Structure formats: C-alpha cells, structure tokens
Amino acid sequence: MPSPQPAVPALSPLPLMHLATGFWAFKALASANELGLFGLLDRMGGATVEECAEELEVSARPAGMLLTACTALGLLQRRPDRRFVNSALADAYLVPGRPYHFGGWVRMLDQRLYPGWGKLTEAVRNNRPTTWDPETQPHLFNTEDPDLLSVFWEAMHAVSSWTAQRLGSVVDLASRSRLLDVGGGSGAYAIELCRRHPDLRATVYDLPGVCPAAARNAEAAGLADRIATFPGDFLAEPALPGGHDVIVLSMILHDWDEETNRTLLGKCYAALPPGGELVISELMVDDDLTGPATAALMSLNMLVETEGGRNYTAAQYADWLTDAGFTHTRKVPMEAPGANAALVAVR
Template identity: 55%
Template sequence: MTIELVEESSTLTPAPLLELTTGFWRFKTLAAAVELGLFATLSRRGTADTAEIAADLGLLPRPVRGLLSSCVALGLLDRRDGRYRNSELAERFLVPGRPHYFGGFVEYSDKHAYPAWHRLQEALRDDRPTTWDSGAQATPFVTTDPAILAGFWEAMFTISAFTADALADAYDFTAHTRLLDVGGGTGPFPVGLCRRYPHLRATVLDLPHITRMTRQRMVDLGMSDVVAAHDGDFLADPELPAGHDVILLSMILHDWGPDTGRELLAKCHAALPPGGAVIICELVLDDDESGPAPAALMGLNMLVETRAGFNYTYAEYRDWLLGAGFVDVRSVPLAAAGANAAIVARRP
C-alpha cells in the first residue's frame, strides 16, 4: 500500500477555523459579565481587586479569575496594579442607566436569538424562523419577555443613533424639510437628523404600542415640537402619510420578502411629491453575494428571525426602486454598525 503525501502550504493553518469555532466564547463571556452585573459593579466602585469583585458578584476565586482575565483580553476591562476598572467602551455602553446602554441587546441576543441559532440547521431545512412559532403567532414578540424587549428597543436606539450620525455625514438633507421615518421605532434617526439639520421636521410611522414609546422619548429629549409620531401599519395601510419630501426606510426592508419590499416602495413613491427622495439604510450585500460578512450573516439571522426576510444586494434594491418608478438610484457608503450603505432614489 502506497501512501501519497500531499504537499501543503506552509502558511495555511486551521487558526481561522479555530477562531470561527470558538467565537461563541467571546459572546458568552460578554453575556455572563452583563448578567452578573460586573460592569455596573465596577462603575459604582471605580476600581476593585479580585476579592472585592468576587464578593460583590458572589463568585468563587477560580471562576472570577477566568472572567476577569477574559474581559481584560476582550478590551472590556483594564487592569493595573492588581485592580480592575471598566474600559472606556464598557463604561460608556455596558453600564445600566447610561444614555447609550447596549446591555439590553446583549441580553436579548443571549436569551432570545442565541438559542434560536442553535436550530439554524432546522431553519435552513424548513425555511421557517426558529425564534418564534410563525404558525401560531402573528409576531415574534408575543412570547418574548417584555423586560428583554425593552432592553432590545433601548439598544436599537443606540445602534440607530450612531447610524443616523453616519447618514447625516454622508447625505445632505439641506434640500429636504419633512422626513417620514417608516417603521422608525422610538425615533433615533429623526432625533439625530433633526439635530444636525435644525430646519428639518420629522414623523415616525409605527404601530401604536411603539409610538407610545416614541412620544415619551421625544418628551424626554425635549423634541416633541420637532419629531411627531403617527400610529399606523405600513404593511396593512393602503397609503403612507403624505406631506413629506423624504422617506427613510432604515433596517426595514430586510425583514420582508421581495414582493413586500416592492409594495412598500410603491407606497413611498405614491406618498412623495415630485423631486422627493427615498433612502434605504441597510447592511447591503455585494452584488456577487461574496460579503461583506455582517450583511451576509444578517441574511441568515433573518432566516432565523422572520418568515421571509433577507439581506439583499444593491442590484436588487435598485431593481425594486426602478420598478416603483424612482430614478437616479445611487448608493452612498456608510461606516456604521447598523448599515454599510444608504441607497438613495428620487421621484421624478
């Protein structure tokens, strides 16, 4: 018997596969630290040693040592002279009560999305979401813990607020006066855009249980006279509210199938005056579907989370927009966690 030796590249190793395989280690470390209250504890104390942290969190020496060293390695904690403090990243985004608290999304992902991703193969075989029973429920939020949902909405505000800043830098809203944010949640885009462009006024269109939160948010921010909320269902309502010269669809179209996307863009076209613009903010997939990774993976997340959603390519969005009657379609690159592009088109 002869064994054939295959010459292999001396530089190729399984290290990238190891990093992919153990990626959940990082997430679960973060999720555990958030749930245990590590960052809240250190924010309150300022600095603490291992024994103090262990006492506060109710942990034994070996587990707390592993948690702390891992959090330092991940850039979540700083360690100096045997004492720990929150890194700038953790202090800003992982301490409850801070304006841009992100821990709610960590908890939502850990309790809601992470278990569903364990069933990804099932979603791939059946083409049905695994985060909720789409045969028995109207929406995925029926059985989701309201407290976890509240944290999710807070984190979505943070992600979208930073994406809004990126959009304000990349696209000039000077020519527009009235913005309609379709499915705008608690209003992060209108808040950011109206602050950057003081002449701009905005309306958030969303379901009544969302707009109640929107109105309260605007009161809290002192922007009730700038950003209004309109109760509605952009899927079921025959038309969108009129009187706006720019319509924003941010992280909306990826929740639905192509037919729904085309129908919604047709409603946008009908609601806009001549010269009005529609803006689609999304993690847009490359036309050859080779990436970028966040957009591609979001497509799989839509498989797990929705009945028909997906992350689409620029070519697909362009085709939908032209089919709805829009012209001058262009893509504006964005550098943001929530979107890598704003696709802009005009009603002739």
C-alpha cells in the same frame, strides 16, 4: 511496512479555531453584561478580583476568570494596583445610563437570538424562523411577552442611534423639512437626524404598541415639539402618511420578501411629493454575493428571525426603486452597526 504519515497542510487551522470558538467571546461579554460588571466597575472606580467577587456574589475563581477574559477582549484594563477598570469602549457603550448604552443589544442577542442561532441548521432545512412560531404569531413583531419586546426595542435603539449618526454624516438632509421614519421603532433615527438638522421635523410611523416608546424617547431628548408619532401598520394600511419630503427606511426591507418590499416602495413613492427623497439604510450584500461578512451574517439572522426576509444587494434595491418610479438612485457607503450603505433615490 508502516503506513506513510499524512502530509501536513500548509495552511494553519487557526482561522477555523477562531471561527469555531467565536461564541466564547460573545458569552463572556453577555455574562459580564448580565452580571452588571461594567456598571459595578464604573460605580466603584475599579475593583480587584476579590472585590468583584464579593459585589457580584460569586466565588473568586470564576470572577477572576471572567475579568481576565474581558480584559483580553479589550473590554477591561488592569491597573498596576491590581484593580480592573472599564476600557474606553466599555465605558462608552456598556455602562448602564450612558447615552448610547449597548447593553440592550447584547442582552437581546443573548436571550433571543443566541438560542435561535443554536437551531440554524433547522432554519436552513425548514426555511422558517426559529425564534418565534409563525403558526401562533402573525409576524415577528407581534408578541405577548412585554419583557422580550422591551429588550428588543432597547437593543434596536442602541444600534439605530449610532447608525443614524453615521447616516446623518454621509447623507445631507439640510434641504429637507419633514421626515417620515417608516417602521421607526424607538425613534432613534428621528432623534439623531433632528439633532443634526435644527429645522427638520419628523414623524415616527410604527405599530400602536411601539409609538409610546418613541414619544417618550423624543421627550427625553427634548424634541417632543419636533417629533410626532403616527400609529399604524405599513403592511396593512393602503397608504403612508403624507406631508413629508423625505422618507427613511432603516433596517426595514431586510425583514420582508421581494414582493412585500416592492409594495412598500410603491407606497413610499405615492406618499412623497415630486423631488422628495427616499433613503434606504441597510447592511447590503455585495452585488456578486461574496460578502461582506456583516451583511451576509445579518442575512442568515433574517432566516432565523423572519419568514421571508434577507439582506439584499444594492443592485436589487436599485432595480426595485426604478420599477417603483424613483430616479437618480445613488449608493452612499457608510460604516455603522446597522448599515454599511445608504441608497438615496428621488421621487
């Protein structure tokens, strides 16, 4: 007798197909970004497949396929005259020179994180990063590759600028006068928050090799007189710079293990005056550890990128803050590339 046909599952496999091919969409974006497609279309005011092929110095076949893919992904639009133009999204974030250019983030994901994520199983098995070697580097941010470091900070500036805008809209700092951005990197948070609050002054505290970029960005933003830099290592130094009534930790705590974070929160408490505030801005995992996907996947990214980091829950942060001496901790939801919530606590 013929064997019975297996029952067809009631569920569609399409969700798995979307998950399994997710990297196709990313690589289409990354390739278009690397080739300079979005800048080209901006300069030309739109172009046909043939014009794009000529300008990009590629054959018409792959040019047309890439243009179609980017159009399907909402990055381009095709006009009745057969010319492709940037969509509103691409025009705002993917054209070089735009104030919130996102291309550096795409480039960093493609050049650094994409290869590292290709070794995710290795990271899970060995509990160690795959984008750098802890045996030859003291930590993630110590590298002799200036090009890679430049890509990293350009990427972080793009993500942080937009996230800082959202943070400023949900956390009121109008009563604060001096802000310390610990691990402030390119100065994105200091710049955006000082723009929002004309009386606010800020200090970007980061490694000596990072501070010059923050100073340049502050000057370019016309805020050099209100944003200072303070070179140092918040892990190695016994204390943080004083004289500030609010401290921001943005996408910092997810880089480190619990012990390191508790130590840093203790330094924040000691550096603030009574009544001062600490603001933690992060992609936070739900307290029941079921999501959201953005925070859960960023947490896996910390497995690929760090020795002990992960994305934590708001409840974990709240416990650490209480143990450090902070009070009146509150969670403020937000929606941004680099954070889904802020925790605000009082010294």
